[in-house]
Amino acid sequence: MQLHGLIHTFPKEIKLFIGAFVIVLSVGYFTGLLFVGQTSTTAPHGIEENYLGNEENEEAEVMKFKKGAREMLTIIHTHILSMSFIFFLLGGLLAITSVPKKIKTFLMLEPFLSILLTFGGIYFLWTGILWMKYVVMLSGIFMTASYTVGAFFVFRQLFKK
Template sequence: MEIKDNTLFPMPLKMLISVFLVVLSVGYFSALFFVNETTSSNATGIIENYNGNENNEEAEEMKFKKSKHEMLNIIHTHILSMSVIFFILALLVYTCNIHPTLKTFLMVEPLISVLLTFGGIFLIWNEVEWMTYIVMLSGGLMTASFIVSILTVYYSMFLKTFIK
């Protein structure tokens, strides 16, 4: 079954999707807040979050290198949960009547960014510190895709019917 336009969804389904997207957004942006708190959203902060900062005598908060067990736990839980989140969001984007190239980008890019971000974090932990910039770029693209996808789904379901 091919869904070409989600404006045809019945109102109860639109409401379910709307509430889901609000809850999903609260979770996503609270996670971004947590990332900012633990890394200061900069390259040094990301490296210190995973590799520790014991050698920095001026550090305000002492951090220690994460264990292999901690890293595997962080990486596998994030990759699994975020792949499901972005798969569901991709299904919703698929129902939007937007340019096919944009639709494909919004459906696929976040999944690639999940791999780059968390694969990069693992490499940072293994002392490949230049991966910090890849992690920051892929995380930024992932977030931008998330925001555009959410707005596209809302626009397509509700505003598009009123703005013609």
């Protein structure tokens, strides 16, 4: 079965359906990033503070406490599962585009590595391995870049003849 370029053969209504899905998925994804920005976890110190707390800092604007084990497992569990579905669906759509195969393969696989590094890194940071905040930050950047480029390619391919 030939998947490469299959998206170009779809009828207009299926392309509109896929386009609407990618738009709504992107709104959800980037809304999540806005939430991350609101919790000041976009810088290494903010990432550490979000999971380990800041009780020792008497001048902190917002007091944060170390997350409990149950809360950490819930965060990690729900994010790994939901993001796996997001990238599985986006990867499935990328598979049927005519994007060069090496780029397509990278964009289909990289997010899964980033999911494991981001949320595994959050767990290890929580256990006290403080340098993992840099892994979390970098893998989060790669995950977002992969999502953005992948969604852009799928959307652009919907209008390519």
